């Protein structure tokens with residue numbers, strides 16, 4: 001499909017893909033869109049999926065047929081999770097061919113996409129139409145439904161995670177029937193951040209707003225003492241703010257401030273003792289910045305500034321592991337100092353950490369459920385056994401702060417303890433069992449952490 005067709009759209013439904021997939025795909029080896037390969041891994045390559053068969057349906061109808069026919073299965077998005085959340089004992093149903101833009105509704109200010117569309121696939125075309133989303137993750141390569149299912153990414157004291165833009169979802173239920181859940185429906189806040197437990201989401205309708213430009217300013221070497229003293233002001237200094245540190249030398253090595261040009265923007269010179277960067281820089285300063293979005297205060301479209309990494313380039317470091325822990329915002333400084341006290345244990349294995357704010361939301365299993373939060377993210381070297389040994393120690397120092405982990409990253413918090421930190425866990429489990437009474441969408445991850 002030509003991009004012009006999208007541009008002409010107002011409330012019309014569009015058939016066909018907006019962009020060709022940007023990542024090369026495993027070709028179909030058999031009929032019925034089944035792919036059998038000896039070894040399939042997640043994006044980071046740290047997890048090998050156990051599911052013997054990967055299905056790549058081309059349409060919602062094909063998803064319905066598969067879901068009703070197969071006993072054990074799981075939706076697979078863009079494979080960016082670092083754990084077994086997207087695995088299944090038998091079948092994975094990839095959404096990568098369900099990547100089309102369906103409709104831009106200018107009256108309702110919504111965009112409907114198929115579940116496997118990646119944010120970077122449609123962001124530019126949406127902008128050409130005059131619209132934008134409220135936020136994007138650090139990378140635009142992730143699928144919409146997979147990102148929302150895992151409560152992925154917020155960055156800004158007023159910004160909720162990506163799922164907060166969802167207005168409605170179309171779900172293939174375990175019996176193969178279709179249901180649409182809209183904000184306000186009783187099950188909506190369970191199913192959207194559903195950890196893949198309710199069926200397969202096939203379409204997502206997102207709230208959009210007028211397009212806007214963003215400038216990105218980076219400051220170097222913020223003294224830790226300054227970060228601690230002025231934490232709330234620093235985190236509120238932009239629409240989206242990220243603090244990067246390797247926890248050494250009592251400093252935050254980089255502060256990335258993304259500010260909307262439709263809000264008041266003043267020149268920042270002295271930033272709490274940090275100095276302005278003199279060129280574009282990677283969050284891991286030793287890496288080249290060419291994969292990163294433009295900085296140096298140069299305004300640009302929202303989709304080219306809110307992510308740290310450009311579409312079409314490898315995000316982050318590649319061979320890595322990730323963990324991320326959320327604490328209530330009022331505990332942020334204490335949690336930061338608790339992690340910093342472990343710097344000598346963390347440093348040998350860390351590539352970079354990122355600290356961000358996320359506004360509270362209403363999704364039952366969101367780590368930010370009804371709680372403004374601060375996230376402490378860790379990009380680890382792929383030293384798997386050492387990292388897995390370290391995580392419980394970090395979780396112990398964060399234990400007093402009611403810490404919750406990112407569902408799509410590595411963590412080791414005891415399941416009962418974890419469940420006790422989610423006031424809606426019992427309701428979520430009960431609803432998951434109602435939707436999926438025979439456990440078609442159960443996997444070892446859900447069995448361990450939720451069931």
Ligand SMILES: Cc1cc2nc3c(=O)[nH]c(=O)nc-3n(C[C@H](O)[C@H](O)[C@H](O)COP(=O)(O)OP(=O)(O)OC[C@H]3O[C@@H](n4cnc5c(N)ncnc54)[C@H](O)[C@@H]3O)c2cc1C
Nearest residue numbers: 075077078079080081138143145146147149153196201408
């Ligand atoms: C380099 C890198 C950078 C990252 N940066 C960030 C970041 O900035 N912020 C952040 O919060 N996270 C970040 N992450 C984590 C990651 O983005 C999320 O966990 C990811 O968005 C999951 O989306 P996915 O499509 O890859 O899902 P997958 O890993 O494929 O699946 C995740 C879960 O979603 C379910 N799911 C997928 N599609 C559907 C569907 N259609 N219907 C129902 N369930 C579905 C799966 O069953 C599974 O349970 C990063 C990861 C990487 C590798």
